[in-house]
Amino acid sequence: MKAMRVHEYGKPLKLDEVEVKKPGPKEALVKIEACGVCHTDVHLAEGALKTEYFGGKRPWILGHEIAGNVVEAGSEVTDVNVGDTVLVDAWTAYTCGTCMPCRTGVENCCINNTPIGFGKDGGYAEYITVPAKALIKIEKLRPQDFASLACGGVTVFRALRKAAVTPSDTVVVYGAGGLGMFAVQLAKLMGSTVIAVSRSAEKLEMAKKFGADHVIDASKDPVNEVWKLTNGRGANVVLDLVGLEQTLENGLKMLGVLGRFLVVGVGPGPLKCLPDTAVNFELTISGVKVGTHKDLVDLVELAKKGFVKPVTTQTFKLEEANEALEKVKKGEILGRCVIKP
Ligand SMILES: [Zn+2]
Ligand SMILES: [Zn+2]
Structure with missing residues (x-):
């Protein structure tokens, strides 16, 4: 698949050919329809925030506001099915589950967290393999309209x-x-x-x-x-x-x-x-540090009921990710922009 990866901090992302990871028993493969461009992506691309801090290593794929369709589900996955339109809870997908914040309902503050797009490969790509527990069904909501609920929202x-x-x-x-x-x-x-x-x-x-x-x-x-x-x-x-x-x-x-x-x-x-x-x-x-999985589940529910309107105003192709980041950095985007692979 095609993916935009950070190789060197402060340099443009590179369009790379990367292997699609086969989902394990508890994982799902999602075909990405949209990935929001968050201001934090600018900090990560520039190295003001480093993937190494989140347990990652370069090159890695940027992007943590991901929505798309499930195209393959592992043998033990029961909550989502192939064909479901989903939002990826990038921030809490890889929390450890055993530290004190995780065990007390504040997993957004997990001390061993390796969030998607920060410590793990993210959504500036055609596909992503993720733990199925991180997926939230968004049903008829359009991915490009609601991908940014996952961080901004x-x-x-x-x-x-x-x-x-x-x-x-x-x-x-x-x-x-x-x-x-x-x-x-x-x-x-x-x-x-x-x-x-x-x-x-x-x-x-x-x-x-x-x-x-x-x-x-x-x-x-x-x-x-x-x-x-x-x-x-x-x-x-x-x-x-x-x-x-x-x-x-x-x-x-x-x-x-x-x-x-x-x-x-x-x-x-x-x-x-x-x-x-x-x-x-x-x-x-x-x-405030992003949100818990419950916060995101509840927010998606509000969106499904029509209480949250999309803030996306612009879309970019995958290979235009550098341009999108530049515009976000300069504050030239109204609302949010998303990358559509
Ligand atoms: Zn963000
Ligand atoms: Zn933890």
Whole structure:
């Protein structure tokens, strides 16, 4: 099969001919229909994040937002059948099952994890062989529309769940890329008032289409704007999807009493917070690491019921993966783009 692999960090991926792995008894072979291009793929291709850290070695195939059709199932596989359209839970497919996080329902934080597309071969390819337990049937949902639920979608879903968002809350979504579009929709679904913040007028326009009640240009004193829009109460929840020193600092200042701050975007930071800031308003600061398998199963259920609209705006051929990564790096993609092998 054809696959786009990282050979050297910082160099373009190479189109290679790679052998399709025959599925073992508990595995399934999936013909990939779409693989989302996540900003983390840029970090991995450049070596800011290394596959070696996740137990992998080069060359390896990038891509962790994978959807497609089962074309072969191992002898012990019972949950999926040939012909099923599935989403691959790339993040928890290879968790160890024995470490403390795994045994306590937080397998997304597994200390021995080798996630697909990070430590194992990923979805910038025609096929992938995966443990069948990592597959979630998506039925009639189109792979290219919903592949990015597997990382972009589930991460913000977990963030909003951890924040225990209620209809009386005002939620600030700081950053309006692919994750932002999922976050706006899901925060609305939870009944809250949603404020989207971004530097891009085009992305804010898109956020409005996905249901944002208010949008704020990030370059125009967004902290003050949030306090004005909330009539001096401050936001109840802020999702930082960016991770820059400025967004983290602004985000914390947007929160009112008992505010919940969710650190989602893994940027360079740093996150600085005076003890006073957290103490005076009794703030809660939480990190979010993708999601558990249950988070993704529940999110797929919401999508099947029509509560989550696709955020994919562009598709690329497999051999155009470098171009896609370049556009993602420059922030030129609205919502998400996917590779269609
Ligand atoms: Zn990702
Ligand atoms: Zn584990």
